[in-house]
Amino acid sequence: MALQQTIDLALASNIGEGGLPRTAVEAALAVVGKGMKRLAEEDATGRLPLLHIPRATDDFDAVRAAASWLRRDATDVVFLGTGGSSLGGQTLAQLRDYAVPGAGRFTESPRVHFLDNLDPVTFDHILHKLPLSSTRFVAISKSGGTGETLMQTIAVLSALDRAGLRARPNEIFLGLSEPRPPGGRNALRDLLEPEGVRFLDHHGGIGGRYSVLTNVGLLPAAAMGLDIAAIREGAAEAYEPFRNGTDAKYTPAALGAALNIATILEGKGIAVTMAYADRLERFTRWWVQLWAESVGKEGKGSQPVAAIGPVDQHSQMQLYLGGPNNKLFTVLTTGVAGQGPLMDGKLAQRAGEPGFGGRHMGDLVAAQGRATADMLARNGRPTRQIHVEKLDERALGELLMHFMLETILTAYALGVDPFDQPAVEEGKILAREYLAQGA
Numbered sequence: 335m336a337l338q339q340t341i342d343l344a345l346a347s348n349i350g351e352g353g354l355p356r357t358a359v360e361a362a363l364a365v366v367g368k369g370m371k372r373l374a375e376e377d378a379t380g381r382l383p384l385l386h387i388p389r390a391t392d393d394f395d396a397v398r399a400a401a402s403w404l405r406r407d408a409t410d411v412v413f414l415g416t417g418g419s420s421l422g423g424q425t426l427a428q429l430r431d432y433a434v435p436g437a438g439r440f441t442e443s444p445r446v447h448f449l450d451n452l453d454p455v456t457f458d459h460i461l462h463k464l465p466l467s468s469t470r471f472v473a474i475s476k477s478g479g480t481g482e483t484l485m486q487t488i489a490v491l492s493a494l495d496r497a498g499l500r501a502r503p504n505e506i507f508l509g510l511s512e513p514r515p516p517g518g519r520n521a522l523r524d525l526l527e528p529e530g531v532r533f534l535d536h537h538g539g540i541g542g543r544y545s546v547l548t549n550v551g552l553l554p555a556a557a558m559g560l561d562i563a564a565i566r567e568g569a570a571e572a573y574e575p576f577r578n579g580t581d582a583k584y585t586p587a588a589l590g591a592a593l594n595i596a597t598i599l600e601g602k603g604i605a606v607t608m609a610y611a612d613r614l615e616r617f618t619r620w621w622v623q624l625w626a627e628s629v630g631k632e633g634k635g636s637q638p639v640a641a642i643g644p645v646d647q648h649s650q651m652q653l654y655l656g657g658p659n660n661k662l663f664t665v666l667t668t669g670v671a672g673q674g675p676l677m678d679g680k681l682a683q684r685a686g687e688p689g690f691g692g693r694h695m696g697d698l699v700a701a702q703g704r705a706t707a708d709m710l711a712r713n714g715r716p717t718r719q720i721h722v723e724k725l726d727e728r729a730l731g732e733l734l735m736h737f738m739l740e741t742i743l744t745a746y747a748l749g750v751d752p753f754d755q756p757a758v759e760e761g762k763i764l765a766r767e768y769l770a771q772g773a
């Protein structure tokens with residue numbers, strides 16, 4: 335197990351009255367224990383395929399074949415799609431420097447782009463810059479009906495047309511969506527299949543924000559040369575305590591859920607995840623969607639906030655330490671001590687920081703992650719620490735599964751459905767109405 339979690343700095347017995355009473359966490363653990371039993375039943379009946387996916391290997395060949403098709407002679411691979419159809423892939427791709435400030439520019443060919451937002455200026459710019467004949471596009475939408483993804487796809491098809499490539503979208507495009515429901519529609523398939531574009535099937539029983547371990551996340555990962563088997567093996571580690579009947583208090587995801595529930599019931603309505611690694615920035619954004627759409631309903635839930643260290647110490651820390659004590663903090667660190675540039679002693683002296691001399695950049699980051707957790711605790715802010723020594727495919731797979739399980743258990747305990755998102759549908763309908771009226 336790569337993930338080490340400790341909740342000591344969340345408890346009032348250790349950090350004072352701002353912390354969580356042990357009794358509140360124990361009461362929440364009892365409720366979470368029932369949720370674990372419910373998950374065991376879902377596992378036994380096969381109703382929740384998410385619980386089986388970490389051990390599955392039968393789809394690897396299809397994912398790897400599609401990934402090598404995407405890479406073949408390609409300068410660029412562009413993933414279209416939004417929310418859960420993109421953030422999981424982005425999270426995994428960050429292990430290969432995707433969207434890492436500065437470093438992302440130096441990634442090897444093919445360059446990988448995730449276009450998850452709908453911004454006309456960005457889209458015009460990208461379509462103008464991309465070498466279209468050597469670019470592969472993947473349109474991903476579980477439902478096949480998301481307006482933003484359909485508009486992106488139409489825009490790319492039209493750009494191919496203008497570039498004289500309209501005859502070959504099947505050589506340039508790949509689709510990933512649910513099979514068409516019997517007698518029903520799938521707009522993305524309706525759009526692309528007449529062009530001869532091939533589709534991979536989205537797993538019908540796994541919702542978008544839980545789909546990172548399916549072909550939705552693994553295809554981009556494989557296209558970037560990541561070890562997709564290791565990702566699933568890591569996920570299986572996070573699920574193992576559920577399989578072998580471990581008590582909730584020794585099961586990291588269950589303990590995390592109990593901490594969140596106790597915090598919410600104590601009236602602290604904000605959950606902050608602060609990761610001390612550039613390569614976990616997309617992970618924090620993935621978690622924000624997972625948490626927000628799964629837990630925030632029927633007037634319940636907590637507000638997820640993503641932060642990155644040390645940079646956000648210089649923007650958010652003042653509020654965290656000095657503002658209202660209404661948050662649960664998760665400080666996520668990796669084993670960076672001894673890594674990165676070595677600080678020259680004389681230069682460190684000249685900079686007025688003799689303590690830097692002979693130390694690595696990672697030493698300071700490791701110290702900062704530790705100091706942040708301790709400072710939060712000293713100020714009575716409940717803080718959980720999660721550490722993964724080596725951030726690789728296995729560790730990331732474990733983190734992803736941990737947070738999915740923690741989210742489901744929290745939603746169960748709050749009495750809400752972790753798998754729907756009824757509120758967002760209303761906005762989509764209204765936007766379509768405004769568009770029809772000429773917006």
Ligand SMILES: O=P(O)(O)OC[C@H]1O[C@](O)(CO)[C@@H](O)[C@@H]1O
Pocket residue numbers: 416417418419474475476477478479480483542543627755758759
């Ligand atoms: O994969 P789809 O069906 O295009 O949906 C994209 C995203 O839109 C949502 O349905 C919310 O509008 C998310 O839950 C989902 O991840």
